[in-house]
Amino acid sequence: MKAIIQTNPDDPRALEWGDAPTPEIGDGEVLVKVRAAAVNRADILQARGHYPPPKGVTDILGLECAGVIEKVGDNAGGWQVGDEVCCLLSGGGFAEYAAVPVGQLLPVPKGWELERAVAMPEVACTVYSNIVMVAGLKEGDTLLVHGGAGGIGTFAIQLAKSLGATVAVTAGSAEKLERCRELGADILINYREDAFEDVLKEHGGANVILDIMGAKYLDRNVKALAMDGHLVIIGMQGGVKGELNIGRLLSKRGSITATGLRYRDKADKARIVSATEDIVWPLLENGTITDQIHATMDIRDTAKAHELLDSGEVTGKIVLVVGD
């Protein structure tokens, strides 16, 4: 089959559509003929050598794809050849074929095109598992999400609003904040102009913070928490080590979790995918949550797609289409 191959490990942009062995499927897996994949920041980190795949997983990039089941293994849980599916992957989505554990398959939401649904598994599972399953966001709470106009942010705004929460976002331009407002965000913070922790303090603090900055925002995020608030760190774009004021955290009875999806075991991923399908898929099907696709490109242009995502000028997700 064809797949995106990194031809030079020292050059994260040396990504070519080349030959790779078609994956074998094992027990509890299906082979999916990929029609589209979507780009995540983690793919860029992996191409830079910073985010290796879990043991036993292909080093082909791609954490989500959508397509049609071509072959089913034993114990495939009712999935059949010809089913259209979206897939949460540990890797290997940027290819003509992907082997997918059945616990990581989701149906294409009713009324959705497969080439749009492809942008949903990673963001839906990430946001739902973190803000609800980890941090317990509920009606009446306030969520703060950094990078409100990104793939994670645009989804988190819509999901949190549908759960009855107040949503505060940070972003770096008026245009991006306007996009967040259109999606339902209540409290718009231009981080170039205002200190988000001060704004949140005026609003009683954040019950849940979904953070991608890590060290750079650690102390400020703790300041922004409400009593019994929970900071969930899923990215470290602002560094790895930061000073934690435990006294301040204790004064709020606060919690900090640093977490991710990729290295969870199959059972854990299946649990998250199943809960996400139960709660989020109906919201996709009834139009409560819409996709936020910034651009659709040919998968041969993966390097360009990475460059675009890296520019910071993207609102939402980038989809890569696999031609025949």
Added chain:
Amino acid sequence: MKAIIQTNPDDPRALEWGDAPTPEIGDGEVLVKVRAAAVNRADILQARGHYPPPKGVTDILGLECAGVIEKVGDNAGGWQVGDEVCCLLSGGGFAEYAAVPVGQLLPVPKGWELERAVAMPEVACTVYSNIVMVAGLKEGDTLLVHGGAGGIGTFAIQLAKSLGATVAVTAGSAEKLERCRELGADILINYREDAFEDVLKEHGGANVILDIMGAKYLDRNVKALAMDGHLVIIGMQGGVKGELNIGRLLSKRGSITATGLRYRDKADKARIVSATEDIVWPLLENGTITDQIHATMDIRDTAKAHELLDSGEVTGKIVLVVGD
């Protein structure tokens, strides 16, 4: 009434048995004639000016007491004059009388003397709420508890063992560790001789850590965590600010909560007291968990009791008896 009065705010040992107004009881409260109280490290901190009572709470020391109900307010939830009770307090236990919200009353466990039961409310509610309600310790998990021979530690060992967990403890002497072993601790670490994080690593890491050291142990505690582990910080004897390696925390999908009982609102305290009564009181009544009382003193000797607790030479709790 008589109560322990701090006669000089600059001298934490200036504690005299003097006159104070008998507390008034309000809606949902009872008046308890105190027969005994127990000492907590928080009392020492408060006498030093570091741990002020919550708003509206007496500044008389004492976070737990036991005695007999002398008077009931409206909405006293079935409690009656003459009932023997243990009380979780926000303050005011070192006195002849204490006003107690009914949600913070516990019966004296069947078969227990009141003067021993008095040492249970604070430690039972603290340990149960943190290791189970916050951190979700369950059968087969490993708990690490620092200061295994102290009031918190001796209780945590017994509770965690009764829940089917493996228990690792740190302490500063062979004698203290032997006491921990007798109570059921499985992994004994003399912190003067071994690095606890290395020992825990050999045992697969701690699913839950109950910590009283704060900053001094922050990085080492994160190293000691197992995958999906939870560090719960309830004391800062080793300082307030420490460097957090978020990358390391993320590699374990770890959580950190810094928390305490005293500033929780009445509803939250009632929820914790009720759960603790349901789960822990039967374990006291059937002998699974025994009291660990280091010394029983007259309440007039509160300053001496503080000095003794501060010496670090105490195994378990100190009880103060109120004479007639």
